[in-house]
Amino acid sequence: MKQPVRVTVTGAAGQICYSLLFRIASGEMLGNDQPVILQLLEITPALKVLEAVKMELNDCAFPLLQDVICTDDAAVAFKGSDYGLMVGAKPRGPGMERGDLLKDNGKIFSTLGKIINDVANPDMKICVVGNPANTNAYILMKNAPNLKPQNITALTRLDHNRAIYQLAAKTEQPMNTVKKLTIWGNHSTTQVPDISHTTVSGKAASEMVDTAWAHAEFMPKVAKRGAEVISARGSSSAASAANGVIDHMRSWVLGTDEGDWVSMAVYSDGSYGIEKGLIYSYPVTCKNGDWTIITDLTNSDFITAKMKESEKELQEERDTCSDLFA
Amino acid sequence: MKQPVRVTVTGAAGQICYSLLFRIASGEMLGNDQPVILQLLEITPALKVLEAVKMELNDCAFPLLQDVICTDDAAVAFKGSDYGLMVGAKPRGPGMERGDLLKDNGKIFSTLGKIINDVANPDMKICVVGNPANTNAYILMKNAPNLKPQNITALTRLDHNRAIYQLAAKTEQPMNTVKKLTIWGNHSTTQVPDISHTTVSGKAASEMVDTAWAHAEFMPKVAKRGAEVISARGSSSAASAANGVIDHMRSWVLGTDEGDWVSMAVYSDGSYGIEKGLIYSYPVTCKNGDWTIITDLTNSDFITAKMKESEKELQEERDTCSDLFA
Numbered sequence: 317m318k319q320p321v322r323v324t325v326t327g328a329a330g331q332i333c334y335s336l337l338f339r340i341a342s343g344e345m346l347g348n349d350q351p352v353i354l355q356l357l358e359i360t361p362a363l364k365v366l367e368a369v370k371m372e373l374n375d376c377a378f379p380l381l382q383d384v385i386c387t388d389d390a391a392v393a394f395k396g397s398d399y400g401l402m403v404g405a406k407p408r409g410p411g412m413e414r415g416d417l418l419k420d421n422g423k424i425f426s427t428l429g430k431i432i433n434d435v436a437n438p439d440m441k442i443c444v445v446g447n448p449a450n451t452n453a454y455i456l457m458k459n460a461p462n463l464k465p466q467n468i469t470a471l472t473r474l475d476h477n478r479a480i481y482q483l484a485a486k487t488e489q490p491m492n493t494v495k496k497l498t499i500w501g502n503h504s505t506t507q508v509p510d511i512s513h514t515t516v517s518g519k520a521a522s523e524m525v526d527t528a529w530a531h532a533e534f535m536p537k538v539a540k541r542g543a544e545v546i547s548a549r550g551s552s553s554a555a556s557a558a559n560g561v562i563d564h565m566r567s568w569v570l571g572t573d574e575g576d577w578v579s580m581a582v583y584s585d586g587s588y589g590i591e592k593g594l595i596y597s598y599p600v601t602c603k604n605g606d607w608t609i610i611t612d613l614t615n616s617d618f619i620t621a622k623m624k625e626s627e628k629e630l631q632e633e634r635d636t637c638s639d640l641f642a
Numbered sequence: 643m644k645q646p647v648r649v650t651v652t653g654a655a656g657q658i659c660y661s662l663l664f665r666i667a668s669g670e671m672l673g674n675d676q677p678v679i680l681q682l683l684e685i686t687p688a689l690k691v692l693e694a695v696k697m698e699l700n701d702c703a704f705p706l707l708q709d710v711i712c713t714d715d716a717a718v719a720f721k722g723s724d725y726g727l728m729v730g731a732k733p734r735g736p737g738m739e740r741g742d743l744l745k746d747n748g749k750i751f752s753t754l755g756k757i758i759n760d761v762a763n764p765d766m767k768i769c770v771v772g773n774p775a776n777t778n779a780y781i782l783m784k785n786a787p788n789l790k791p792q793n794i795t796a797l798t799r800l801d802h803n804r805a806i807y808q809l810a811a812k813t814e815q816p817m818n819t820v821k822k823l824t825i826w827g828n829h830s831t832t833q834v835p836d837i838s839h840t841t842v843s844g845k846a847a848s849e850m851v852d853t854a855w856a857h858a859e860f861m862p863k864v865a866k867r868g869a870e871v872i873s874a875r876g877s878s879s880a881a882s883a884a885n886g887v888i889d890h891m892r893s894w895v896l897g898t899d900e901g902d903w904v905s906m907a908v909y910s911d912g913s914y915g916i917e918k919g920l921i922y923s924y925p926v927t928c929k930n931g932d933w934t935i936i937t938d939l940t941n942s943d944f945i946t947a948k949m950k951e952s953e954k955e956l957q958e959e960r961d962t963c964s965d966l967f968a
Contacts, residue, residue, distance in 0.1 A: 335661065338881045342670060368875035372882035374811075375867065377803040379818035477703040485700075492705035541701065549694035555664045556698035563702075 320351035320382045322437075324397040326428070327404025327446065328356035328386075329366040331551065335558035336401070337369065341378040345562045346399075346569055353383045357393035357404065390431045397436040401561055402428070402456070405446025415636055418448060422637035425452040429459025438462050441605070443564050444470040445557065449503045450581050450595040451633040457583070457595070458641030465593075466606070469568070470581035472499045472507065472597040474553070474560030479509040479538045483516060486534070487524045493517040498599040499538075499579035500588075500619070501626025502633075507597065508622040509538040513613055531618065572602045577610055587611050588623060594630050646677035646708045648763075650723040652754070653730025653772065654682035654712075655692040657877065661884035662727070663695065667704040671888045672725075672895055679709045683719035683730065716757045723762040727887055728754070728782070731772025741962055744774060748963035751778040755785025764788050767931070769890050770796040771883065775829045776907050776921040777959040783909070783921070784967030791919075792932070795894070796907035798825045798833065798923040800879070800886030805835040805864045809842060812860070813850045819843040824925040825864075825905035826914075826945070827952025828959075833923065834948040835864040839939055857944065898927045903936055913937050914949060920956050 323340060325333055333356075339345065340352060354373070358366045363386060370384045387393050394400065406420045425444075432440065440463060444453040449470035457468040476499050484491040495515050500508035511530055514521040525534075537544075545553040567578045581597040584590045587609050588598075600607040615623070649666060651659055659682075665671065666678060680699070684692045689712060696710045713719050720726065732746045751770075758766065766789060770779040775796040783794040802825050810817040821841045826834035837856055840847040851860070863870075871879040893904045903925045912918040913935050926933040941949070 334881060335664065338661065338885060339665065339668075342665075342885075344668060344670065365875065368871060369881075371867075371871055371874060372879055374807040375800065375804045375871070375879065375882040376885040377806040377810075377817045377820075382816070474701065478701045480703040481700040484703075490708070491703045494703075541697075545694060545697055545701070548697060549691065553698055553701065555660060555695075556701040559664060559668075559702040 318350050320353050321346065321398040322353045322355055322396050323399045323401065324355040324357065324393050325401045325403060326357045326393070329358045329362040329369060330403065331554035332403050332445065332557045334369065335555040336403070336561055337373060338376065339558065339562050341373055341376065341381040343380050345565050348380070351380045351382050353385070354381065355385045355393045355395070355397060356387070357390055358386070358388060360388045363388055390428055391435050394428075394432050394436045397432070397440055399565065400432065400436070400440055400442040401565070402442060402444040402446055402452065403561075405452065418451060418633055418636045421446065421448065421452055422455050422640045425455040426459045426640040429456040432456070433460040433462045436463070439464070440467060441565075441568065442468045443561060444468070445561055447503070448633055450597075450630055451637065453581065453595045454634055455637055455640050465583040468583065468595070469564070470503060470595050470597075471560055471564055472503050472579045472581050473564040473567075474557050475499045475503065475507055475509065475538060476579040477556070477560060477563065478541045479511075479534070482534055482537055483511055483514065483521060483525070486529070487516050487521070489516045495576045496599070497579075498577075499597050500623045501597050502630050503581060503597065504626075504629065505539045506622075506626040506629045507539050508619060508626055509535050510615075510619055512616060512619060568602050568607060569605055571604070572600075577601050580607055582607055582609070585609065588615065590623065590627050591631065594627065594634070596627065596630065644676050646679050647672065647724040648679045648681055648722050649725045649727065650681040650683065650719050651727045651729060652683045652719070655684045655688040655695060656729065657880035658729050658771065658883045660695065661881040662729070662887055663699060664702065665884065665888050667699055667702065667707040669706050671891050674706070677706045677708050679711070680707065681711045681719045681721070681723060682713070683716055684712070684714060686714045689714055716754055717761050720754075720758050720762045723758070723766055725891065726758065726762070726766055726768040727891070728768060728770040728772055728778065729887075731778065744777060744959055744962045747772065747774065747778055748781050748966045751781040752785045752966040755782040758782070759786040759788045762789070765790070766793060767891075767894065768794045769887060770794070771887055773829070774959055776923075776956055777963065779907065779921040780960055781963055781966050791909040794909065794921070795890070796829060796921050796923075797886055797890055798829050798905045798907050799890040800883050801825045801829060801833055801835065801864060802905040803882070803886060803889065804867045805837075805860070808860055808863055809837055809840065809847060809851070812855070813842050813847070815843045821902045822925070823905070824903075825923045826949045827923050828956050829907060829923065830952075830955060831865045832948075832952040832955045833865050834945060834952055835861050836945055838942060838945060894928050894933060895931055897929050903927050906933055908933055908935070911935065914941065916949065916953050917957065920953065920960070922953065922956065
């Protein structure tokens with residue numbers, strides 16, 4: 317049996333985590349042979365509910381679950397942590413400006429970044445889920461210089477999976493036949509769901525659907541799917557977001573499938589002319605715990621222009637919070 | 643790739659199913675090589691929320707999930723069904739007598755039993771979760787004579803897992819070292835959590851904890867854990883109940899581990915002097931999709947008396963609903 321790893325989860329008493337934690341503990345995220353210690357962080361008023369989540373985790377008798385730590389102290393939650401799932405964030409309240417949201421969350425993520433820098437495993441791998449996810453990840457990175465910037469990522473796998481479903485439904489093909497789909501950019505409505513290089517059942521998607529559908533229907537449908545789910549469900553997507561986190565981390569740690577790639581928002585190396593250092597969603601393959609950007613794709617002028625728009629939004633988000641990093 | 647199987651789930655828009663469905667679709671219940679079609683049943687007012695659950699299931703792009711059918715028509719939900727997870731049941735309202743609860747749920751399960759009898763795969767395997775689970779399963783069985791009575795079971799795996807945790811915590815040993823624990827009887831407060839034959843890290847549990855603790859603390863703690871979770875969480879256990887269902891079905895279909903057994907409420911063959919035909923929780927091993935009761939245990943007078951009490955409760959529950967079967 318492997319040595320246990322420490323998985324820190326923030327916002328742990330919330331709805332996404334109620335779907336997420338049990339799947340981590342069952343081995344779905346890191347594999348059936350990897351024992352885990354869950355280190356769960358919440359704000360003080362949510363600790364009572366978090367203790368109930370811990371009771372239920374214990375009541376599953378998961379063979380891989382070695383311990384569950386519940387705390388409102390980030391220095392305890394991130395102590396020696398190997399993996400960090402940053403689910404907690406301040407939601408946008410009524411009448412709140414986007415700039416205020418950015419600043420409030422920026423403060424949370426700069427504080428957490430400093431603590432992580434001091435107490436976590438320097439090889440810690442992080443996935444930011446709480447919105448604005450890419451910019452929260454950027455601020456965390458700037459405040460945690462001991463961590464490798466390549467190990468701080470943000471979630472666009474939910475968008476990636478949503479896009480697979482839309483294309484599979486349109487082409488009436490099984491979802492597991494959709495390969496090499498890409499989400500570029502920011503996890504926001506400026507994201508760029510791109511099927512230019514995608515295959516479905518071995519055929520080029522571009523030969524199965526027309527470009528007008530891809531641009532005018534598919535792209536906005538994927539980008540706005542979150543709002544559609546909220547409207548139908550009465551609350552935001554939780555189980556599918558949790559599933560995106562499981563998929564993101566599993567691909568990163570255990571590798572991507574041969575002949576396919578996934579979308580992850582990662583530290584830009586300047587590929588495709590995107591500003592180096594931004595946390596930007598790219599197509600990546602993963603092996604031995606490292607991701608590698610697919611760098612040899614040729615993009616249309618339309619996709620390139622959309623990618624630059626999403627880059628511009630990320631630059632503006634960053635500039636709003638520039639007081640939070642040196 | 644195997645042929646897909648049809649999994650019917652009732653009460654599919656509720657909280658237990660929000661935890662359950664995504665784990666079924668990911669392959670945790672029936673294995674990573676078994677495609678599934680989910681056939682989801684709800685009452686008409688819940689169909690809108692159920693459609694939102696379907697959206698999120700699609701948004702996970704699960705490779706094994708072939709289709710999701712949402713319906714308020716049981717004849718559609720159980721058509722050709724291979725597995726039935728009967729989660730939906732009428733909850734006990736304020737001021738409601740236990741007898742009324744039994745009768746209301748008895749009507750639901752007699753109706754569903756008749757429909758299942760007509761439209762499902764005659765080899766269908768059923769796990770009843772909705773309470774009173776054992777008696778609901780009994781009534782369903784009596785109304786579905788085309789099914790094998792051995793294929794109609796009720797859930798006591800959640801109690802089993804809760805008992806493992808309590809014993810592991812008391813002995814300060816890892817949960818995966820607790821083997822051969824038993825829940826006897828009814829999934830109610832008369833259940834009999836029994837560690838007489840249990841080992842922990844290879845040692846007899848009876849040598850590690852004293853009998854007074856087992857009888858006065860462990861047994862009521864396990865039997866009343868549901869109420870404790872409700873009190874802490876503000877609502878009933880959902881994710882841990884869903885996990886019990888996953889474990890129950892996985893053990894049944896894919897087999898139990900060598901050197902261990904699990905607890906399942908199954909059709910009594912008269913073992914241990916329990917009335918033949920009652921749906922009673924026993925220690926069982928599973929192989930090739932069949933369960934076998936462990937019949938060679940010697941029980942203390944204390945345990946035997948408790949087992950008879952739980953049998954008596956099941957007989958009384960059955961007699962309350964005797965108008966619902968021939």
